[in-house]
Amino acid sequence: MxxxxxxxxxxxxxxxxxxxxxxxxxxxxxxxxxxxxxxxxxxxxxxxxxxxxxxxxxxxxxxxxxxxNERVGVVLAADLGAEHGRLAIYDLAGVVLAEGNAPLRIADGPDVVLEWVEQRFDELLVEAERAREDVLATAIGVPGPVEDGRPAKPPIMPGWDDYPVAERLSERFGAPALVERDVNAMALGEHRHHWPEIANLVFVKVATGIGAGIITGGELMRGNHGRAGDIGHIRASRESDELCTCGNRGCVAVLASGSAMVRQLHDAGIDVATTADVAALVRAGDPVATHHAREAGRVLGAALAAVVSVVAPSLIIVGGEMGDASEPVIAGIREGVYQQASTLATRHLRVLGTRFAERVGVVGVATLALEHVLDPANVDALLARRGIAA
Ligand SMILES: [Zn+2]
Structure with missing residues (x-):
């Protein structure tokens, strides 16, 4: 029945x-x-x-x-990184009605950043010729762990710990608000749009920091306190005494992230300030930048070999500012994974770049919002908000 x-x-x-x-x-x-x-x-x-x-x-x-009626309402999606934000409005068919992106500093804290996000959402609603009453859900991705709609001790988000992000957004727009660790949303978006037939998949984001989103049995694995997939702080090297933001030494993040590559190139006498600068050099074929990108990929691949042994995915997707700009990073990851994981675990494993490029985060949070709105269990609540008794 x-x-x-x-x-x-x-x-x-x-x-x-x-x-x-x-x-x-x-x-x-x-x-x-x-x-x-x-x-x-x-x-x-x-x-x-x-x-x-x-x-x-x-x-x-x-x-x-x-x-x-796919036009009955809209969802608002925001992907916030350490240094930029991308926001979009989607109808219920998953079509983008308006989109924009701009630099921001997540370290400015929740009051400044969320005020900006709310204003941008209002501007995008005007651009899409939709009203606040049309908003059926809001979803926001942040570069750190999330628990119950609040950032949970996020290392690169000063001032955000335990801030009621979901409550604030749902009050402002009168609709449910979802908050998700950005890389989880990316994994979900890739899975639902491109790989729905694959049960086990890992998305790796290589940007200013490093993280992974894990899909097992077709669903997101969040873990305790939203910390599953925090691969940036796996110990990568016993020899390295490079100090990480987490307080340990030799972490993957301190050897293979965008900020690590900035430091390495700087030490090699190359003038770079941001992950975007490094990505641009790699894209342009600079030999020193390419060497470091490939080496970073190998370090990351060795750490991912452990993830592969535990999760046994059939696909690793690489994205993030460094990841999707950089074939050497992906080649290095392949090398590291295939060398270190068992041949049984890697026999059917593919390592590919994201097909959404820099839009993967906003696509992911929009996917989250749309799945929430269209979940049969939430339709009664949606009707009640519109004053219609089921
Ligand atoms: Zn660390």
């Missing part, structure tokens, strides 16, 4: 498994009067639209066709 709840009926139509009233009755086994009541609510709420005589003919007059 099919789930005959309001959300269940909406999903049937949204996924194209039912087109007419008769289809809904056939698939759910619900009575005609119950189906009429459910569809009445969904039509009144604007979640469905009806086209007269557009359904398939079964001999007589053609029935009305029901379709999901």
């Amino acid at each position: 099919h789930d005959g709840s309001l959300g269940g009926v909406l999903r049937l139509i949204r996924e194209g498994r039912a087109l007419t009233r008769t289809d809904v009755m056939d698939v759910t086994g619900l009575s005609r009067s119950t189906v009429m009541q459910r569809l009445g609510v969904l039509l009144e709420a604007g979640l469905l639209v009806e086209q007269p005589e557009a359904g398939p003919s079964s001999g007589g007059r053609r029935p009305a066709a029901l379709t999901f």
